Amino acid sequence: MIYSNKQGILLESGTNELEIVMFQIGRSTFGINVLKVREIINPLPITDTPNNHEHVEGVICLRQEVIPVVNLAKVLHLPESKQPEQDKFIITELNKMKVAFHVHSVSRIHRISWEQIEKPSELSQGSSGHTIGIVKMEEMMALLLDFEKIVVDINPDAGLSVDRVKALGDRQRSSKRIVIAEDSTTLRKLLQDTLSAAGYECLQFFENGKSAWDYLSSLSKDEIKSKVDVIITDIEMPLMDGHHLTLKIKENPLLSHVPVVIFSSLITTDLYHKGEKVGANAQISKPEIVQLVERLDELVERN
Numbered sequence: 001m002i003y004s005n006k007q008g009i010l011l012e013s014g015t016n017e018l019e020i021v022m023f024q025i026g027r028s029t030f031g032i033n034v035l036k037v038r039e040i041i042n043p044l045p046i047t048d049t050p051n052n053h054e055h056v057e058g059v060i061c062l063r064q065e066v067i068p069v070v071n072l073a074k075v076l077h078l079p080e081s082k083q084p085e086q087d088k089f090i091i092t093e094l095n096k097m098k099v100a101f102h103v104h105s106v107s108r109i110h111r112i113s114w115e116q117i118e119k120p121s122e123l124s125q126g127s128s129g130h131t132i133g134i135v136k137m138e139e140m141m142a143l144l145l146d147f148e149k150i151v152v153d154i155n156p157d158a159g160l161s162v163d164r165v166k167a168l169g170d171r172q173r174s175s176k177r178i179v180i181a182e183d184s185t186t187l188r189k190l191l192q193d194t195l196s197a198a199g200y201e202c203l204q205f206f207e208n209g210k211s212a213w214d215y216l217s218s219l220s221k222d223e224i225k226s227k228v229d230v231i232i233t234d235i236e237m238p239l240m241d242g243h244h245l246t247l248k249i250k251e252n253p254l255l256s257h258v259p260v261v262i263f264s265s266l267i268t269t270d271l272y273h274k275g276e277k278v279g280a281n282a283q284i285s286k287p288e289i290v291q292l293v294e295r296l297d298e299l300v301e302r303n
Contacts, residue, residue, distance in 0.1 A: 014247030014278040016240055019111045020135065022142055023090065023103040026078045029142040030103075031110075031135055033236060035266050036147065038091045038098070040106055043084075053154045060089070060100060067091065069100045075150055076130065094148055094265040095158055095286050101147070110137065117144060117238040119183065119207070132183060133238045148265050148286065149186065160190040160289045162197050168290065171199040176229040176300040180205050181212035181245060182263075183237040187286075191232075198293040209233065209240030213248055221254050228258055230299055232292075235264040243278050250279035259299040263292055 020031035021040070046058040046069055057069040069089065073080050081087050081104045089100040117133035120143075133144035152159040178200055182188050188205050195203060204227075206212035212233070219227060231249065233242035242262055249255045259281040267275070267285035275283040282295045 014243045016114050016244035017111060018114060018236075018241065019109050020142070020144065021090070021109055022107040023088070024105045024107065025073050025076060025103055028076075028078065029107075029140060030072075031142045031144045032090060032092070032101075032147065033144075033266070034109060035271055036092045036094050038093050041089050041091065043087050043089055043102070055150075055154055057102060062091065062100075065098065067098050067100050069102055070150065070154065071102045072145075072150075073102070073104070092147060093268060095151060096268075097151065097158065099147075099151060110135075112137065114209075114237065114241045114244070115239055119238045129186070132236070146184065149184070158287060160187070160194050160287045162194050164290050165194050165197045165293055168198065168293065173201060174199045174300060175202060176200065176296075177202040177204070177227055178296070179212060179216065179228050179231045181209050181231070181233040181237060181242065182206075183208050183234060187234075194289050195293070195296075198296075200293075200296065208237040209242055209245035211239075213240060213245055216249065216255060217252065219254075224254055224258070228255075230296060231258055231260045232263050232296075233260065235262060235266045243274055246275070246280050247278040259302075261292065261295060261299070 019034040021034055021037055022029055022031055044060040046060055048058045052058065055070055055074045057071050059066050059068050086105045088103055088106045090103055091098065091100050112135060116136050118136065120131045120134050130146050130150060131143045132146040135142040135144055180191060180203060182191060182205065192203060206215060233245050235242040242264065246260045246262065249258065249260055261282040261284060262275045262280045263284050263286060265286045267283045272283060281299060284292045284295060
């Protein structure tokens with residue numbers, strides 16, 4: 001069985017909705033944003049590769065493309081499959097990489113609002129921090145996983161790097177004020193380090209789009225001029241996603257002139273139009289931090 005997300009994908013932009021594919025590992029139910037899913041297939045023969053990370057089973061060849069296979073049961077410290085005939089590979093694309101995630105079964109797609117997703121407490125997500133949200137539905141709850149963190153934990157080179165910014169050379173300190181909406185604690189810290197290294201030190205962080213919007217919409221015209229020069233937002237965030245945040249900013253007469261940069265692992269050729277429709281001034285794929293800094297340089301010069 002092969003499933004393609006082309007038919008089920010949300011066509012609207014900025015609705016604060018998403019579609020998630022529900023899948024199971026052991027007795028637990030998890031979800032992944034449809035926008036990250038390229039297809040779902042029955043397992044293919046896996047080729048072992050030397051010096052694999054313990055969570056990587058090997059690689060598969062899918063239509064002449066070599067794709068690594070990550071065993072999610074091992075990542076999450078859950079039991080291996082008891083019914084391997086039901087196992088599936090979820091082929092994803094994130095951070096400009098294709099990765100196959102080995103799961104035990106796939107159920108269905110649900111369309112939900114980001115308002116139905118709560119940020120997990122430290123107690124509920126455990127020490128690994130692989131959960132970015134708890135999906136609340138009438139008949140069930142599911143955990144929304146941080147697939148980018150799973151990939152970066154396996155391959156740190158796939159994440160943000162201060163060294164890449166330092167390679168740009170010595171930079172002058174900028175007084176431009178940047179508002180950042182990013183739900184990941186890890187990525188907030190990395191953005192703090194990398195943007196500071198790039199000379200941008202006036203940074204104000206919010207852990208989701210709603211918190212950022214509450215702050216921005218509370219400002220007067222004069223306060224906006226003195227406190228906000230550029231806005232950076234992730235896409236996937238509990239309560240309000242980055243597309244919806246961008247749309248609200250661009251529809252607001254006092255804020256519409258402020259440049260918005262979407263910085264997300266979901267920036268792909270197929271999905272770039274979603275950011276365009278909500279009025280984003282730039283869209284940069286994680287982890288292209290140098291490209292983000294260079295685009296910021298261009299935007300602050302114009303303002």
